[in-house]
Amino acid sequence: MKRIVVGAHYGLGSWLAQRITAVIMALYSVILLVVFMTGRPITYGAWRELFTHGWMRVGTLLFAVSLAWHAWVGVRDILMDYAKHDGLRLALEVMTILVLATYLGWTVQILWR
Amino acid sequence: MSSAAAKKPRPKYLSLSALLFEIRLPAPAWVSGLHRLSGALLFFPFATWLLYLLDTSLASEAGFARVHDQYMRSPLVKLGLLIFVWAYAHHFCAGIRFLLLDLNKGIDLPRARRTSYAVFAVSLLLTLFFGWRLW
Numbered sequence: 001m002k003r004i005v006v007g008a009h010y011g012l013g014s015w016l017a018q019r020i021t022a023v024i025m026a027l028y029s030v031i032l033l034v035v036f037m038t039g040r041p042i043t044y045g046a047w048r049e050l051f052t053h054g055w056m057r058v059g060t061l062l063f064a065v066s067l068a069w070h071a072w073v074g075v076r077d078i079l080m081d082y083a084k085h086d087g088l089r090l091a092l093e094v095m096t097i098l099v100l101a102t103y104l105g106w107t108v109q110i111l112w113r
Numbered sequence: 114m115s116s117a118a119a120k121k122p123r124p125k126y127l128s129l130s131a132l133l134f135e136i137r138l139p140a141p142a143w144v145s146g147l148h149r150l151s152g153a154l155l156f157f158p159f160a161t162w163l164l165y166l167l168d169t170s171l172a173s174e175a176g177f178a179r180v181h182d183q184y185m186r187s188p189l190v191k192l193g194l195l196i197f198v199w200a201y202a203h204h205f206c207a208g209i210r211f212l213l214l215d216l217n218k219g220i221d222l223p224r225a226r227r228t229s230y231a232v233f234a235v236s237l238l239l240t241l242f243f244g245w246r247l248w
Contacts, residue, residue, distance in 0.1 A: 019212060022208050023212070026205065026209070029201075029205065044170075044174045044178070047177060071156045074156070075153070075156055078149065078152075099157065099161075107164065110164070110168050113171070
């Protein structure tokens with residue numbers, strides 16, 4: 001693919017990724033809400049058991065990956081709008097990546113303990 | 114007439130105080146602005162907080178009891194959860210509205226306004242419902 005430094009449309013990939021990840025997270029949220037609303041009062045055993053199912057672990061990991069990607073696009077948009085100083089924006093972007101990577105690692109640690 | 118309009122002092126920059134007190138923003142602008150604000154809040158601190166709660170409640174029976182029976186009973190924690198639920202519900206509803214706008218659905222002004230009010234109504238109702246269940 002030919003890359004030109006100036007021009008438009010480089011945001012299209014991010015834009016699309018943000019929307020696809022949004023749909024994934026929306027579906028997960030609705031499913032989880034239904035599980036909670038129809039379930040009995042939560043005990044430790046039931047709570048623990050819910051997160052031993054393969055579909056729940058994979059679904060939650062998929063949610064976490066979607067969230068990281070989605071939040072990266074969103075936070076980057078905010079930083080591009082408000083953090084005008086290049087050095088400051090770079091520092092904040094690096095911090096954002098570190099926070100999101102930490103979230104992902106933490107989620108894996110919680111799910112596969 | 115045009116000279117009168119030209120002489121009218123206008124806020125040159127949209128400062129926060131101008132946005133809040135001098136200009137009356139249309140409903141879709143509030144949906145958009147609050148979508149950004151709620152998204153930022155969900156990224157931090159809410160994601161950190163919820164991961165902490167998930168971690169503690171799944172780690173051990175004692176941790177679960179601490180979160181479920183003590184921590185969640187604190188009014189401050191409940192208030193925090195309520196703000197989280199509002200942020201999530203608003204971000205969710207406004208996000209679905211934006212997805213529909215991307216598909217050219219509801220882009221005429223009357224419908225854009227109506228769906229904006231619907232976003233506020235649904236997210237506030239969800240927050241109220243959750244608050245009712247929590248207390």
